[in-house]
Amino acid sequence: MQFKTDPSSVTREDLASELENCLxxxxxxxxxxxxxxxxxxxxxxxxxKLDSLRLLRAACNNFTASALGQHYMELFRLMQSELLPGSDRELKDASLLALSALVRLFSTSALDKHEANWLPDLLAAKMVRSCLVAESGLCDVELIMFSPATSVLLEVTRASPAACEVLVSKVIPVLVAQYNFKKGDRERSILLQTLGSFHTVCQEHRDSLSSKSQF
Structure with a gap:
């Protein structure tokens, strides 16, 4: 067998990438x-884990929403521990990219009545709920996990206008309720900044949709 390139120059990353393309x-x-x-x-x-998360992103680009929808609950369960607390930054970032790719696929695909429930279920019933449990932080700005939880939610909110609509409708009331309850200036300042961040993402989606409608 003759190789067009020196086999010794082929890296593990090269092999993983080619396998990803094949799969x-x-x-x-x-x-x-x-x-x-x-x-x-x-x-x-x-x-x-890193290989599988990169493969999931490729799968979202090449497979149908119906195929991935059969496994979305298990996929989220497997990514959940990497997202929060997210102690390994590389795994957390890879998980966010993969989850965002899955969200975009569900947001942009033509789905039947049953499949249309996948996106709100994934985001509201699974993701937001996991961030609302006591140790995850979204329920209390004073918890150490508040910032990681909101950063994860913000990143997925950026994935698509549909994701933004679902997440904002669930997250904003939680943040506003805390703002009305908390008395400390520091806590209220953090909540205002967080609310402002979600508003910025909403504005970005609105501007994007507006610019597309002009063509």
Whole structure:
């Protein structure tokens, strides 16, 4: 066998990238690719998790929403521990990118009546609820996890206008209720800044939709 390139120059990243392209080459591969992806994501090996999260992003670009929708609850469960508390920054960032890709896919695909519930269920029933449990911080600005929880929610809010609508409708009332209850200037200042950040994302989506409608 003759190699066009020196085999010794091929890196692990090169092989992983080519395997990723093969596994997501056509939509029909989803039936085999997604179980493998989830198995690797559930691994205790950090590199396996990173590979699987990158593979999930590729899957969102090449597979149908219907294929991924069959596994969205398990996918979120596997990513949840990497998002919060998010002690490993690289894994957290990779998880956010993968989750945002999944959210965009659900937001932009033509879904039937049943499938249309996937996005609000993923965001409101799963994601927001996980951020509202006592130890996760969204429920109290004074908790150490408040900032990580809101940063995760903000990032996913940026994924699509539909995601923004779902998340803002659930998160803003929680933040406003805290603002009305809290008396400390520091806590109220943090809440105002957080509310302002969500408002900025909403404005960005509105401006984007407005500019597209002009063409």
């Amino acid at each position: 997501t080459a056509i939509p029909d591969f989803s039936e085999l690719c997604l179980p493998l992806l989830m198995e690797k994501l559930d691994s205790s090996l950090r590199i396996a």
